[in-house]
Amino acid sequence: MKFTIGFKMSVGLLVILLLMIVPGAAGFTAVRTIRGLTSTLAGEHDESRAIWMIKVAVTEVSAALEDAVEIGTEGEIATAHFWHSELEGRAEDYKKYADRSEAELAQSLETSHLEFNDLYEEYRGKLQAREPVNQEEFEERMDEVVEDYTTALDDLQSEVDKSMGSALEEAGRIQTRTLFLVAGFTIAAAILGVALAWWVIRSVTRPVRHLVEVADNISMGDLDVPIEVTSRDEIGELQESIERMRVSLKTALEKLKKPR
Numbered sequence: 189m190k191f192t193i194g195f196k197m198s199v200g201l202l203v204i205l206l207l208m209i210v211p212g213a214a215g216f217t218a219v220r221t222i223r224g225l226t227s228t229l230a231g232e233h234d235e236s237r238a239i240w241m242i243k244v245a246v247t248e249v250s251a252a253l254e255d256a257v258e259i260g261t262e263g264e265i266a267t268a269h270f271w272h273s274e275l276e277g278r279a280e281d282y283k284k285y286a287d288r289s290e291a292e293l294a295q296s297l298e299t300s301h302l303e304f305n306d307l308y309e310e311y312r313g314k315l316q317a318r319e320p321v322n323q324e325e326f327e328e329r330m331d332e333v334v335e336d337y338t339t340a341l342d343d344l345q346s347e348v349d350k351s352m353g354s355a356l357e358e359a360g361r362i363q364t365r366t367l368f369l370v371a372g373f374t375i376a377a378a379i380l381g382v383a384l385a386w387w388v389i390r391s392v393t394r395p396v397r398h399l400v401e402v403a404d405n406i407s408m409g410d411l412d413v414p415i416e417v418t419s420r421d422e423i424g425e426l427q428e429s430i431e432r433m434r435v436s437l438k439t440a441l442e443k444l445k446k447p448r
Contacts, residue, residue: 201384203380204377204380204381204384208373208374208377210369210373211369211370211373211374214366214369214370215366215370218362218363218365218366221362222359222362222363225355225358225359225362226359228351228355229352229355229356231285232348232351232352232355233352234285235282235285235348236345236348236349236352238278238281238282238285239282239341239344239345239348240345241278242275242278242279242282242341243338243341245271245274245275245278246275246304246334246337246338246341247334248271248274248275249268249271249272249274249275249304249308250330250334252264252267252268252270252271253268253308253311253312253330254326254327254330255267255268256268256311256312256315257311257315257321257323257326258323260315265312265315265316268308268312269312272305272308272312279301290347293340293343293344293347294344296340296343297340297341297344299340300333300336300337300339300340301337303333303336303337304333304334304337307329307330307333311326391419391421391423392423395418395419395423395427396423399415399426399427399430402415402430402434403430406430406433406434406437411434411437411438411441412438414431414434415427415430415431415434417431
């Protein structure tokens with residue numbers, strides 16, 4: 189099967205083009221993956237902020253209720269009620285992230301929240317009814333439920349931190365793989381380009397230069413050196429044509445030299 193120079197060069201250029209397209213496709217895939225990881229990180233950041241806001245509300249509720257128990261005025265009771273309403277709203281907002289957490293941690297948070305609410309409602313009822321409250325007992329019970337609540341929140345925060353760390357590590361691995369892939373294929377394309385240029389010089393330029401020398405020799409009357417066909421492409425066809433011309437000229441000259 190005969191392969192022309194144009195065909196060979198087209199194949200070489202096509203391979204170079206493919207080597208350039210592959211890194212581009214890999215880069216596009218990496219960008220899409222990193223975009224997904226970025227979305228995940230954004231969600232984890234929002235969840236982390238929601239956990240922090242719940243923790244702040246728990247602290248404010250316990251502090252306000254403690255002031256209400258100690259002072260007992262309507263203002264402190266109203267402040268405690270305000271912060272408890274804030275806590276309920278923030279806890280409700282956090283439920284949209286609950287499905288992403290481990291079931292055990294989510295259940296622990298729900299249990300701690302209910303225990304905290306029960307204690308709050310108990311002492312709020314006593315304050316509104318003007319019943320006597322043992323402050324030492326209140327502080328001991330409040331410290332216990334607040335510790336359980338904050339521990340559950342801290343456990344959830346640790347899970348979120350691990351998830352964010354994993355997403356960042358994966359993004360780093362994707363970036364490294366993409367860089368190596370792009371660098372590798374770029375180097376391969378460069379090497380192939382140099383090889384293609386060298387092949388053009390070797391397969392086209394040198395044979396043509398040799399044929400120019402042969403044509404000069406023929407023009408000077410040197411018809412004794414045969415021309416070797418070195419390829420099966422257009423250069424080979426040109427060599428065959430010049431060789432036939434040389435043989436024809438030599439035969440014609442020999443006929444002319446014979447006596448009639």
